[in-house]
Amino acid sequence: MTRIHRRRALLTLALLVGGLLPACGDVYDLPALAAGEVPTIRVLLGGRKRRQATLRIVGQAWVVTSEGGQAFTRRGRGDVNALVRAGARGIAIGPDDTGATILRVHPDRHFELEGIRYAGDLLLRREQDRIRFVNEVDVETYVTGVIPNEMAPQASAAAYRAQAVAARTYGWIRVSAPGAAGRPWHVTDDQSSQVYTGLDPRYEVRYAPMVEHAASTAGVVLTWKSRPFPAYYSSTCGGHTTDARTSLLDPDGATGPLRGVRCEFCTTSPRYAWNKSVSDADVVAGLKARNRAIIPPVHGIEVTRRGAGGWAAEVSVTYGPKRRIRKLPGPDFRSALRLDSHLITSIVRRPGGFRLEGRGWGHGVGMCQWGAMVMAQRGFSETEILRWYYPGASFSRIY
Numbered sequence: 001m002t003r004i005h006r007r008r009a010l011l012t013l014a015l016l017v018g019g020l021l022p023a024c025g026d027v028y029d030l031p032a033l034a035a036g037e038v039p040t041i042r043v044l045l046g047g048r049k050r051r052q053a054t055l056r057i058v059g060q061a062w063v064v065t066s067e068g069g070q071a072f073t074r075r076g077r078g079d080v081n082a083l084v085r086a087g088a089r090g091i092a093i094g095p096d097d098t099g100a101t102i103l104r105v106h107p108d109r110h111f112e113l114e115g116i117r118y119a120g121d122l123l124l125r126r127e128q129d130r131i132r133f134v135n136e137v138d139v140e141t142y143v144t145g146v147i148p149n150e151m152a153p154q155a156s157a158a159a160y161r162a163q164a165v166a167a168r169t170y171g172w173i174r175v176s177a178p179g180a181a182g183r184p185w186h187v188t189d190d191q192s193s194q195v196y197t198g199l200d201p202r203y204e205v206r207y208a209p210m211v212e213h214a215a216s217t218a219g220v221v222l223t224w225k226s227r228p229f230p231a232y233y234s235s236t237c238g239g240h241t242t243d244a245r246t247s248l249l250d251p252d253g254a255t256g257p258l259r260g261v262r263c264e265f266c267t268t269s270p271r272y273a274w275n276k277s278v279s280d281a282d283v284v285a286g287l288k289a290r291n292r293a294i295i296p297p298v299h300g301i302e303v304t305r306r307g308a309g310g311w312a313a314e315v316s317v318t319y320g321p322k323r324r325i326r327k328l329p330g331p332d333f334r335s336a337l338r339l340d341s342h343l344i345t346s347i348v349r350r351p352g353g354f355r356l357e358g359r360g361w362g363h364g365v366g367m368c369q370w371g372a373m374v375m376a377q378r379g380f381s382e383t384e385i386l387r388w389y390y391p392g393a394s395f396s397r398i399y
């Protein structure tokens with residue numbers, strides 16, 4: 001009997017004896033780490049700076065105030081549509097140049113930026129002839145706007161709840177970091193942080209159930225030695241997750257929960273296995289783009305060190321007339337060759353190139369999202385899922 005089956009059997013026994021089946025997820029009876037109001041998080045929308053964007057303010061009462069440059073305040077009632085752009089002096093809303101370089105838009109309901117709806121406030125920052133758009137929103141609403149994008153649309157409730165705890169932990173670490181209060185934004189809205197689309201999920205799922213999934217775990221984060229830790233996750237682990245170091249991620253001391261575990265749950269993922277053929281020229285160009293210049297010919301590629309689960313920690317490329325060896329970390333090799341993962345299982349020489357095979361999609365650290373989805377479908381709760389992928393981790397409340 002595997003560890004997880006044993007745990008499942010014990011849980012079933014406990015439920016039979018106790019007759020207490022939690023109606024909605026696990027019961028968290030925990031002391032708060034930082035009691036108080038739900039903190040806000042600032043999310044950079046759309047990544048790059050933009051020259052202009054369409055804004056709609058929705059509600060019965062709204063106020064726009066300056067936080068930098070000339071003093072500016074405007075109050076209004078009813079919905080407003082405007083083009084926001086960098087004016088000659090400050091941020092222009094519609095035909096008016098406000099003269100302010102930072103503006104806060106506070107709607108009483110929500111705002112729409114380029115047609116996507118968001119709760120909370122919109123902060124506009126003028127930088128030369130461009131504008132950055134930042135959504136300041138409470139962490140719970142942020143988590144609600146992340147989980148439908150980070151979990152597959154066919155996922156069941158426990159998978160969304162597990163994703164909510166992981167996403168909240170990540171968000172909390174960013175807002176509670178030293179100096180975070182003064183930062184213009186804490187996270188981006190794309191995969192370099194967590195994918196967030198406000199009140200409009202990217203997939204065809206309804207927002208209302210997402211509110212329930214987030215609310216049923218409200219305030220709960222993952223901790224290691226009583227401290228929240230970076231609860232990384234990735235799409236598909238290919239059979240075994242890996243340790244943070246192998247993927248060049250900072251475990252921030254949480255080497256226990258981020259050490260890599262077996263996963264038998266993601267075999268049905270369309271990204272479970274991959275293969276890719278690359279030419280010698282692809283290898284030369286890819287390494288050059290990663291500032292690891294080599295000269296042809298390429299004689300061989302070899303995984304020379306492996307981390308947890310067999311993930312490539314180091315790849316060595318033999319090249320040039322003198323048969324020199326260029327070593328690079330597995331994740332860098334992955335991005336140089338645009339591989340799905342650095343869980344590389346086979347490298348075979350072919351005329352003019354190589355055929356590589358591997359498993360998984362993503363960096364492979366922490367929760368395997370496809371695996372979490374399958375575990376939830378098989379009846380595991382969110383705490384069982386999270387304890388599986390972050391071994392030794394505990395749960396705490398932050399508020």
Ligand SMILES: [Zn+2]
Nearest residue numbers: 237263266368
């Ligand atoms: Zn997996």
